[in-house]
Amino acid sequence: MEFLLNRYRNLTVLLVVIAAQLLLLAYQVKSGQDVRLVRVWAVTAVTPLARILEVVRRNTIGLAEDYFDLIHVRDENNRVKKEADRLKMENQFLKTELSTADRAQALTAFQSRTPSRTIAARIIGNGTGMNSKDVLIDRGSGSGVMRGMAVVTPDGIVGRVLASYPTASQVLLITDPTFAAGVISEKNRVHGTLKGIGQSKCIIDYVQNEEKVDVGEVFYTSGDDRVFPKGLPVGITTVVRPGKTFKEIYVVPSGTQNGLEEVLVVVEGIHQEIPDAQAVPSTDVYIMPAPPGDKSSNAPTTDQPGSTLTTDADRLREKYKKIGAAQGHKFGEGLPGAKPANFNLDPDTVKPPAPPKAPGTDAAGRPAAPSAPVSKPPVLTNTAPPGATRPPPAGNAAAAAAPKPDAAKTAGASVAAPGLVPGGVSPQTASPVSGSTLNVAPKTVVPKIVKPAAATTQISPNL
Amino acid sequence: MNEFSDRLLTEVPRKARKFKFRPATIFLVPLAAILFQVYLPRFFQYLSYLELPLLVTVYFALMRRQPIAGVFFGAGIGLAQDSLSPNQPLGMFGIVKTLVGYFAASVSMRFDVDNPLIQFVLAFFFFFFHQFFYWVLSRALLGLQLDFDPRQTFVLGLLNAAVAVPLFMLLDKMKE
Numbered sequence: 001m002e003f004l005l006n007r008y009r010n011l012t013v014l015l016v017v018i019a020a021q022l023l024l025l026a027y028q029v030k031s032g033q034d035v036r037l038v039r040v041w042a043v044t045a046v047t048p049l050a051r052i053l054e055v056v057r058r059n060t061i062g063l064a065e066d067y068f069d070l071i072h073v074r075d076e077n078n079r080v081k082k083e084a085d086r087l088k089m090e091n092q093f094l095k096t097e098l099s100t101a102d103r104a105q106a107l108t109a110f111q112s113r114t115p116s117r118t119i120a121a122r123i124i125g126n127g128t129g130m131n132s133k134d135v136l137i138d139r140g141s142g143s144g145v146m147r148g149m150a151v152v153t154p155d156g157i158v159g160r161v162l163a164s165y166p167t168a169s170q171v172l173l174i175t176d177p178t179f180a181a182g183v184i185s186e187k188n189r190v191h192g193t194l195k196g197i198g199q200s201k202c203i204i205d206y207v208q209n210e211e212k213v214d215v216g217e218v219f220y221t222s223g224d225d226r227v228f229p230k231g232l233p234v235g236i237t238t239v240v241r242p243g244k245t246f247k248e249i250y251v252v253p254s255g256t257q258n259g260l261e262e263v264l265v266v267v268e269g270i271h272q273e274i275p276d277a278q279a280v281p282s283t284d285v286y287i288m289p290a291p292p293g294d295k296s297s298n299a300p301t302t303d304q305p306g307s308t309l310t311t312d313a314d315r316l317r318e319k320y321k322k323i324g325a326a327q328g329h330k331f332g333e334g335l336p337g338a339k340p341a342n343f344n345l346d347p348d349t350v351k352p353p354a355p356p357k358a359p360g361t362d363a364a365g366r367p368a369a370p371s372a373p374v375s376k377p378p379v380l381t382n383t384a385p386p387g388a389t390r391p392p393p394a395g396n397a398a399a400a401a402a403p404k405p406d407a408a409k410t411a412g413a414s415v416a417a418p419g420l421v422p423g424g425v426s427p428q429t430a431s432p433v434s435g436s437t438l439n440v441a442p443k444t445v446v447p448k449i450v451k452p453a454a455a456t457t458q459i460s461p462n463l
Numbered sequence: 464m465n466e467f468s469d470r471l472l473t474e475v476p477r478k479a480r481k482f483k484f485r486p487a488t489i490f491l492v493p494l495a496a497i498l499f500q501v502y503l504p505r506f507f508q509y510l511s512y513l514e515l516p517l518l519v520t521v522y523f524a525l526m527r528r529q530p531i532a533g534v535f536f537g538a539g540i541g542l543a544q545d546s547l548s549p550n551q552p553l554g555m556f557g558i559v560k561t562l563v564g565y566f567a568a569s570v571s572m573r574f575d576v577d578n579p580l581i582q583f584v585l586a587f588f589f590f591f592f593h594q595f596f597y598w599v600l601s602r603a604l605l606g607l608q609l610d611f612d613p614r615q616t617f618v619l620g621l622l623n624a625a626v627a628v629p630l631f632m633l634l635d636k637m638k639e
């Protein structure tokens with residue numbers, strides 16, 4: 001060696017200097033896919049060897065394993081013939097099972113099923129980083145694989161191409177801590193971001209605590225990340241618990257659970273629809289029939305024809321309107337500091353306020369000389385269902401029928417509540433002055449809070 | 464063999480006739496050549512056709528007559544030129560000039576490089592080699608689709624060779 005170095009010293013120095021500069025050049029220059037040349041050279045030099053080793057391993061160790069299996073079967077056959085027969089049958093059965101569940105067939109079936117264009121690849125090595133979760137596949141830029149392409153199996157997503165070299169590609173698995181992908185849940189279409197945590201599980205982040213995600217729910221790719229086509233299965237939810245800001249959702253990736261040997265690289269992704277969650281038919285669980293309709297204020301009006309009250313907020317608003325109508329309170333009016341309505345009272349039991357005796361009325365409540373600007377009391381456009389209104393008691397009929405400002409005000413405030421007849425002002429009671437439709441309270445009505453204690457008009461029991 | 468050929472192929476071992484330069488000369492002359500290459504073409508564009516760093520490399524390699532020295536001359540000057548060239552990865556000029564320095568020093572051991580005609584021919588040859596090999600490296604390593612015009616390179620080689628002869632005479636005065 002020393003002799004050679006001395007004899008060819010000049011050439012050696014030349015080669016060393018050239019090699020050093022080539023390395024320097026390779027370290028700086030990046031290929032068309034933003035990969036440093038030194039990496040391209042290294043991977044190009046290493047991956048053929050890795051592929052050869054993999055082929056040799058398959059053809060030697062695999063054959064050796066088969067050979068030892070045969071010896072084992074033969075020994076068993078010699079010792080226990082029946083047992084051997086059973087093992088042979090079982091072996092045949094397993095071979096049949098294996099042939100039907102062959103991965104290549106599964107990949108081919110998936111390829112023909114999915115609308116995306118994919119190419120099959122074989123995993124030939126793992127990444128060298130201690131914490132990184134990446135693998136090398138035997139398809140590279142020569143096969144059309146580019147950086148950023150999705151890598152999937154029929155069971156779910158596997159990762160994305162981190163770097164593409166001429167003869168191989170580096171795939172970042174979804175379990176890598178730096179991996180992220182947009183996902184969506186199957187049932188409630190909850191969007192989130194899948195992140196690897198360096199373990200076999202992944203987390204789904206950025207899901208609000210208010211969102212509903214169930215254990216066992218399947219997540220699919222949402223297509224938001226522009227890497228994975230929409231509709232590919234991601235994993236099954238195993239843990240869901242509320243976090244500080246977002247839910248803590250753990251999923252088991254479905255694409256990497258059964259071992260990775262062959263994968264598909266999505267070279268041309270096409271979004272798919274996310275399958276609807278199918279209700280599991282439960283034959284073993286007894287489910288009671290739905291409870292009878294609640295006649296309380298919680299679900300009061302959904303049964304009424306034409307009603308659109310479907311949410312809790314709608315029902316709550318309806319309840320408060322009834323309370324206000326029963327107490328003669330009109331929301332949105334009144335000066336600051338005015339006495340509000342008592343919301344603790346049951347609107348079905350509170351009697352509406354007795355209209356105060358208006359000036360210019362006789363003892364029976366009839367108008368002596370109706371000179372007020374409220375010339376026509378309202379006629380409600382939305383009437384209660386049949387049976388919802390009843391004539392008030394005889395003693396209150398006159399007062400209810402009287403076109404008093406407060407009554408008009410109460411009626412006017414109640415018009416906005418469809419399907420309701422406010423306390424005591426039913427179509428029947430308003431009939432003496434029917435013929436006009438009131439949508440807003442007359443402006444001449446002076447706002448006046450009527451105490452419920454003075455109420456004499458009965459509330460319709462169906463309210 | 465006539466007298467001319469005797470002068471070209473000298474019988475004296477070239478190692479005995481190698482020249483030495485002051486360290487300051489070895490440092491400052493390439494630096495001046497690189498500065499010339501970098502700054503003067505900004506004001507006189509036609510001067511960009513001169514490859515003074517290459518000529519200086521050829522000169523020092525020829526005069527030292529040591530391939531290893533030629534390698535380091537070429538590498539140093541080339542890397543310095545790379546480092547001062549924007550958007551140029553380090554090593555392109557370095558590799559090319561390393562080869563030029565090596566071959567120039569190797570050639571100097573067989574030819575009388577003090578002869579102006581030999582200097583002219585060598586300067587032309589190494590300019591052409593430099594330009595061609597740089598083009599090859601650019602296509603092979605960087606994937607750049609550069610054009611190589613042999614006719615233009617030929618003319619520029621003659622121009623640089625013409626400049627090289629008086630330049631080498633000037634640099635001869637700095638020998639120890």
